[in-house]
Amino acid sequence: MTLPLSNIVNVSINVGPVAAVRTSFNVGLIVGTSNIISTEVRVKTYSKIGGLTDDGWKGDEPEYLAAQIYFSQSPVPKLVAIGRWDTTKSLETAAETAVQAVTACRQANSEWYACLLCNAVKADIIEVAAYIDSASPVSTMFYTTRDADVLAGIAGNVMETLQKSSSHRTLGQYSTSKYSTSIKADSTDSVAAIMGYAMGSNTQTAGSAYTLAYKSETGITAEPLTEGQAKIIKNYNGNIYVNRGTVYNLFENGTMADGTYFDEVLNLDILSNNIQAAVMNTFIDLPKVPQTDAGMATLLNAITSSLETARATGFISGGVWNAAPILTVNTGDVLPRGYAILASTIAEQSQADRDNRVSPPIYILIKSAGAIQNVAIGLYINR
Structure with missing residues (x-):
């Protein structure tokens, strides 16, 4: 029989608490009305376009095509989230509004930072932009518009409306680019490309800070704008993808509706999150x-x-x-x-x-x- 050493040397093990999980700020959400994802599940994440195929997506859905553009960018983003917007109607309930759909996606998944709504119309964009400005955790929205009143500079267009409301977390792109595939002839959500670049580039490693200005949008056709038309859009703090000097296809300028650059919004969100987590972890540790x-x-x-x-x-x-x-x-x-x-x-x-x-x-x-x-x-x- 032997006596325990703990009577002389007592070693107690203390495992520190797990640090607070910090949002990665590099996941984009694509919301659409296709019924591949149920409203009960609401949001699914995928690491590659093949994952959507394996999950039952046929390849002609707006969400799939937007994800295809998203994953086509360089650097390639690590994840995309696909969210369900329930527009079906029954005798008991009405169809979801765009805000209700994005709110439900926010509640179902707290990791996505940027979102876009497939085939969103002007009213949807304006309503969701107001929600995104106050959403928690902090978020941003990307949207594509091809409304003729934007290009014509007609008062009350979607870009002017968001500019006047000082929408701080919404980035809009004017684009009439078509899908390059014969599967679907509709106009694409071109902004999925720059959202994919933004999420793929946000590694938070040394020297990784970036801007959206002058980047390439893989799979998107440069918009044939005149200098006057480009100026109209930029005066609304809108964004465009154009050809310059016949050689360069460039995204310009990377601004939110209130004129703030996207990279500034992103990096301040990250810094605020990291400071909050650092102080909380100190209290916990x-x-x-x-x-x-x-x-x-x-x-x-x-x-x-x-x-x-x-x-x-x-x-x-x-x-x-x-x-x-x-x-x-x-x-x-x-x-x-x-x-x-x-x-x-x-x-x-x-x-x-x-x-x-x-x-x-x-x-x-x-x-x-x-x-x-x-x-x-x-x-x-x-x-």
Whole structure:
């Protein structure tokens, strides 16, 4: 008989809690009315176009064709989600609206970040755009329009309506491109191409920050626009795919309806998500975060890791703070690493905040690396 060692050396094993799952921000959702996916399932994800075939898709459905375009881009996106929009009617219930369908897809799957609705009409686009601006988790919408009133600049067209409502999370493309296959002669959801590029390029690895400007849309025909027509669309913050100089087919310019660039919306969403997760994981990992200056330092260090990730991808970079002064950072100060994290001291807290275990306010200042999309060059010749 032997006695246990634990009486002398007692080893206890503590397994840390699993870190919060972070949304990948690289899955696109394609919503349509085909009944391959039931309303009970609502959303299915696929890693390749062959997966849809294996699942019973015939290849002529709008969702399948949009997914085909989505997966045809380079870099190739890893996943696509297909969602069901139930437009069937019965004696008891009415057909789903577009907003109801996207809301149900959001509830069924929290991982998709961008979405498009196959064959959506103007009213659908406008209603879903309003929902997407407030959806949780944060999301974006891509849509294609071929409405003649957009090209003609007629008041009240879908692009003007979304611009006037300052839709921050919706990107629209004007395109009359047809499917290149004989299976279907309808116009395609051309915007599936740039959505596929956006999701495929978002790897969050070092130097991976990107813009949508001047990218190629594989499988989409460049729109034969005049300079005047292109200007009309761009004045609405709309996007186009055009040929320049006979050599280049280019997507322009990568803006949301309110004029914000898509890459800025995406990267701020990612940074916000990462900061939130870093702070939550700190609360979960530690027995407690003391309400002291040392405890505040712990929180600030957690936030720093998220900012360093944004710096590594190329979203933020060192530069001059040109905005209004905040605490110790003044207008004109240099942020060498592209960010500064500021907080009031524990000693400055009100007793009420201390009693309620609220931290002092934290201020995060970042300097976007931005992007160059237009160049003016002077060429001087001397003989």
